[in-house]
Amino acid sequence: MCLAIPARIVKIIGERAEVDIGGIIKEASIALVKEVKEGDYVLIHTGYAIAKISKEEAEELLEIWKGIS
């Protein structure tokens, strides 16, 4: 119930999308996330994408912590 799973948007069909969850293709609603496009990563919760995952933000975080000594 708290769970949300990262998935890649494969194909957008109106407000729904085919998403790739670890190799399995499922359908999800993208009505709650604006401005997503094919190839983007999103978090899926009970069949709805709830947030876009930003690659840039992830990389930035890793850059900061990679340098820790």
Next chain:
Amino acid sequence: MEGDFLRFFRNKEIVEKIVKKIEEKAKHLEIIKIMHVCGTHEWTIAHFGIRSLLPDNIKVVAGPGCPVCVTPANEIDAIANLSLEKDVIVTTFGDVFRVPGSKTSLIEAKAMGGDVRIVYSISESIEIAKKTNRKVVHFSIGFETTAPTTALEILRNPPENFSAFVTHKLIPPAMEFLLKQGCKIDGFICPGHVSTIIGARPYRSLAEAYRKPMVIAGFEPLDVIIGIFNIITQIEEGTYYVYNEYSRAVKEEGNIEALRLLNEAFEYSDSWWRGIGLIERSGLKLKSKYEKYDALKKFNMELAKEDYMPEGCKCGEVLKGEIMPEECPLFKKVCTPTHPIGPCMVSIEGACAIAYKHSIKVF
């Protein structure tokens, strides 16, 4: 992308380096209790053995972050009763199916002839409604993560034989309730997925008012370790701000579209949290203009005005982070996932079920 990142977010070397730093800082500190408020965080912490990496004086406890576990018996009773009515179909998320009410669970109601069906999302429930003349009631439980999906569908005028029993609950009021009660909590790991919706702002006023460091964290081991490190650093330095470690998914302002839908469909209500009690303005109910979709009104549902916990079950204390599941006398002896006594052993995100699963050694 996820593959590359996963390697990083599970990178043992970086985790070890940060753990070393936590150890150094912890030497100067008393016993520190960090609470997280999300079942998925509990899973990450248990699964990757994060507690065993931490110094003895740094404790990480689970709070009321499992929506199924905090669903009170009066809500289960009301929906189980409703499912026994002849022309009603109740749909529910799988996790809540087996949670005991004061008399029956939904699975028992089904065995008694109730038409209870498990769905993965509220839209499936609406699809069922479209194909029947019977009345379909969706049990809409869950936190801010799930509530927008209910709002979205209600605002889209589903068929009139559809309604929702809305019991959505809100995390920040529950955090504040525990702080007000004086629970010993030195910092919070804020729930990542809830935060994708509400953003960082709601925590800022809490951090400020109660002088508690808070970190919005993701769900990989490195995310949680960074969160703990930041909280310890803040405690050491005497600061109390909100650090958004999960910025790859959580924006400061949250999900604006989801928040707009919540605002449109719902208003605040006082809500019961199992084992914890009634918390003011900690729940959502449908606005009266959507009452034709409100199962509470449509069926005149009566909710008992008290909480009920199975005898001997210590879920209340587990959910407030006062004890670890292993400290409940029934844990593993009487209460197991195949024979759960309390809600925390039922849900796969319940602290007791997670502790049970990770206590079984596989040789």
